[in-house]
Amino acid sequence: MTNSKRSSSADVDTRSTEYSTVDATKTASFEQLALGQKVSFRPERNDAKWYRKLLALPAYYWVLIAQVVVVLPHAAHLPLWLIGFAAVSIAAQLPYIKAKFKKLSHLKRIYQSVQMLGFLLGLLGLWLTYNTAFGLDMGVAFLVLCLVSKLWELYKRRDAYVVLNLSLFVLAALFLMDQGLLTTLEVIVGAIIVLLAFIALNDDSNASGDGRLRTLGVLGVGALPLLVVLFLFFPRLPPLWSVQLSGQQATTGVSDSMSPGDFANLGQSTELAFRVEFDGERPPQQQLYWRGLVFSDFDGVTWRPAPQKDQWSSRLQAPAWIQNAFATVPDESRAAPVNYKVILEPTQQNWLFGLDYPFSEQPDINTTSEFTLSKDQPVTQQLRYDVLQFAQMRIDPVLTEASRRENLALPNEGNPQARALAKQLFEQSGSDPVRYIAAIEQWINRTDFRYTLSPPRLNTNRIDEFLFETKAGFCEHYSSSFTFMLRAAGIPARVVAGYQGGEPSRNGNVWEVRQMDAHAWTEVWLEGQGWVRVDPTAFVAPERVEQGMNTMTQQQGAAMFGSGASAQINYQQYQMLQTLRRLSDQASYYWQKDVVGYDQDKQADSLLKWFNISSIMQQIIWLATSAVSVMAILVIVIWYRRRKRWHPADLPLAQLSKRVAKHDKLLARKDNEGQLAWLERLASAIDSRQNNGVHSAMSQLTDSSDPIVIQTKLIEIRQNYRQLRYGRLSTFDSSHSEYQERLKQLKKDVRALL
Structure with a gap:
């Protein structure tokens, strides 16, 4: 019995000695791992679930995980070489890699050299990439470069604290590039991982990881009420400065040129282009032509905008072409124009979209002489702007000689069959432009033309090949060929690119226009009428204009995407993506409208409505009172939960x-x-x-x-x-x-x- 007690006591002493040794090892594990020294890590329970093993990781690994989560979202807008340097830098901090360097002095010397060389080459790379020392994306890239370079001197806990604090700034920089719902979720996940890394740094001796999630929960529960109070009451200040992106992002949507096949590719995309909020009744579907660009220059293959055009802003005096257009507007239309707000997704382009013919009273939006809208800077973030439409307006009732030459120009050679057909039909129409347009429509209706998202490939004489051989195409095929035949007959014509139609959102209070609604039509100049819209696509597929692209696709199914098994696959993919995009776009709309769009005006209206706050002083008092109240409640709750609980006895x-x-x-x-x-x-x-x-x-x-x-x-x-x-x-x-x-x-x- 005595020996048993002694043995038991000895076992206890041995275990306590072992535990103290393990604890001491774990206390020093961060520095040992950071220096590449082999420290075996074993969770207290080998049968623990994967997430428990993850939580039990030493703090050093949590710091590296945080860097991956922080840098990865920036891959969408930063140069690939910088993301590659970040990946190499993070991988080089793994203890297994550092253990390759046997001597500590050797390790630090090599890493310091790589750090200095990488930082200097990174600065050179940023200059060559952005061609400027200033700019929003340049600043974000420089911040990421600083974070990545700091990793090469990660040896002690204080280095980890610097890295994690800098990581929070890099995370916040994501909002400078985009304020969408997906970006917000990425920032939330990144912030959670960074906080877990902070918690692990202060709890590195905890081999089981127990309590780390509880600590994270306490921090989150304490921060959320304060976040709501600051969001509601903190005064919204206007921006003190404006910084534009350097224009390195890829463009989306309608481009500044049009070749056969461009719009067909957009027609298979369910990505959102813009939303529209109408103040009153929405115009009918067949009148929803969202004007974006006007193409007057044609080289036989590609249509492009005219090189020079005048612009007018509402802050300037109206030029003659604006006055002439407004003179054609009836009094009732001038008194009650169609008012609507466009929420445009980032396009990285200058042009905007609006119903024929759009006007904006915002001073930062210009109206061109072709009656399109544009901004001085590319649209790099979601843009909200107000637009007016005056019904029955006629533009350019008198055509200048320069504009006539511009909209009659054709290549000297090419497409002889189309030229001959145009001459024949124009003569049969008695040289009357209106009768000639009707003759072309009749000829198309008599011929077996087909509207498809998968048109055959065209070669040199694209107009001839489309009209007389393939006879299958998308809107750009019909508008391009129709405009060519008008010009061949001596009638001024041009192509207009934008979107047509759209569909209501899931709740029906917003109109959504997607990339699949991209469209091209023709404007023909007629004596006494000015520019008149003629949509040759309606000759072949009138349901495209009357019902919209989405309805037409649902009715025709896989036939819209060609033939064979690939067409069926493309159609099924289109349906699946469309459903997912509509759900995500709806959530994104409310996020942008109610959270990102919670500006000065909305805050003033909300506070006056909910709390009867009408002055900035009252707002500050409410802010201070609410913040103090929330903090007091949190203190009371924490005290109550941590108070000593007695057994009833x-x-x-x-x-x-x-x-x-x-x-x-x-x-x-x-x-x-x-x-x-x-x-x-x-x-x-x-x-x-x-x-x-x-x-x-x-x-x-x-x-x-x-x-x-x-x-x-x-x-x-x-x-x-x-x-x-x-x-x-x-x-x-x-x-x-x-x-x-x-x-x-x-x-x-x-x-x-x-």
């Missing part, structure tokens, strides 16, 4: 000890003293003081000064407490009748002493 004894301590602190129960041991010490102290004739503090706890009465009560208290805590009653539920009866007796005995 311990609470009466705690009250008794508190009463005794007022008279004699030596008789109060100590923190490391059990309740039964304290009651025995209390009884012994009373006997000892009574025998020595000392006035006992216990005599003041009851009406009776007889120590026998006090001792009797203490004995009953000990018996009841022992039954409730360690006896048969300890197995009962606290609501059991017998348990409650004994507990009431315990409380009654304690009250008798109190």
